[in-house]
Amino acid sequence: MDLTTTYLGLELKHPVVASAGPLSQTLDGVKGLADGGASAVVLYSLFEEQLRAEVARDEALIESHENASPEALDYFPANPITIKSAAYSYLSLLERSASALDVPVIASLNGADLGGWVEFARELADAGASAIELNIYLVPGDTATSGDAVEKRHLEIVSAVTSAVSIPVSVKMSPYFSSPGNMALRLVDAGASGLVLFNRFLQPDVNPETLGMDSAFDLSTTHEGRLPRTWIAALRNHTNASLAGSTGVETADDVIRYLLAGADIVMTTAALVRHGRDYTSELVSGLQSWMLRKEFTSLEQVRGMMALPLVTDADALERGGYVGAIQAAKERYGAL
Secondary structure, eight states: OBOOEEETTEEESSSEEEOSSGGGSSHHHHHHHHHTTOSSEEEEEEEHHHHHHHHHHHHHHHHHTTTSOTTOOSOOOSSOOOSOOHHHHHHHHHHHHHHHOSSOEEEEEEESSOSGGGGHHHHHHHTTOSEEEEEEOOOOOSTTOOHHHHHHHHHHHHHHHHHHOSSOEEEEEOSOSSSHHHHHHHHHHTTOSEEEEOOOOOOOEEETTTTEEEOOOOOOOGGGGHHHHHHHHHHGGGOOSEEEEESOOOSHHHHHHHHHHTOSEEEESHHHHHHOTTHHHHHHHHHHHHHHHHTOOBHHHHTTTTSOOSSSOHHHHHHHHHHHHHHHHHHHHTTO
16 A cells, blocks of 8 residues: 655655644654654744844844953953754754654744744755745734735745745645635745645633633644645645645544545644654554555545545535535524
8 A cells, every 4th residue: 555645845655744843842752753653743833033032132242242352351241142042952953853863854934024034944954954844923913904915924935935945845824814725826836835724823812810811722623624624625736736734633534534635744733742642653554444445555546536626616616515514504403
């Protein structure tokens, strides 16, 4: 049985990939993900804010001594930097992981603005990253910001990063565009080699007891996979870019659903946090068992079977699915 797949030009032995998250913050953690069966590992995200803070800190240190006499050799800077920077730690982990693993290691950058942090992508490539996952986490809190402005910034960031490196770049995009499918294709036109659908926006909640805000993080659940699968199915026959399914992966059936929709790979973190790094092997085993039962011999036979055909009224199909779901709900719950 052939489970091999291609993602961002990388040949993978099967489609289940460990996505960016808390399990890939150390070398032992990354090794554990690979040993657990992941066909590729995405490191945890390095944030634009971390890089900018370090640049500002270094500039402040330089400015504080810029008027010092060149003959003043008998003292050290007042505030020596003794803690390794986030950038240094990330590059070190990336370099060591790329050397230690026999599966691709993908770096992850998280940002929302243009700026010097984009140039850091070159250092990631030099450190051994097989590819870069660009997580553009842009939530326009200013109500005066237009949708056009948000889309333009996304495209500018993608263009800047892809121009800076020779390795492939994927974009972990949000579903909250007025037309996610069109935006996805524009991101590809801007230089993205692949798309990860979708990023989960995390919002704080109101705590009625403390009268404050809670920033608790919840792992994704199976039902959240319906939205990304809908758009993967819509995009599959409209682009040659790699498509990664992310969010709502808990069982082998979730992996299968993503592949049928048209995903090249399926990413998960929540399932591995819940069940352990070795759970990847169980997901792959479940996929194999299903393929045997259905008499499929390769992943190519499975991928995109449920994708929308090129010649179809996609708007009418999506509307029809919505109306059908509402009617089913009325029949099921209206009788209670």
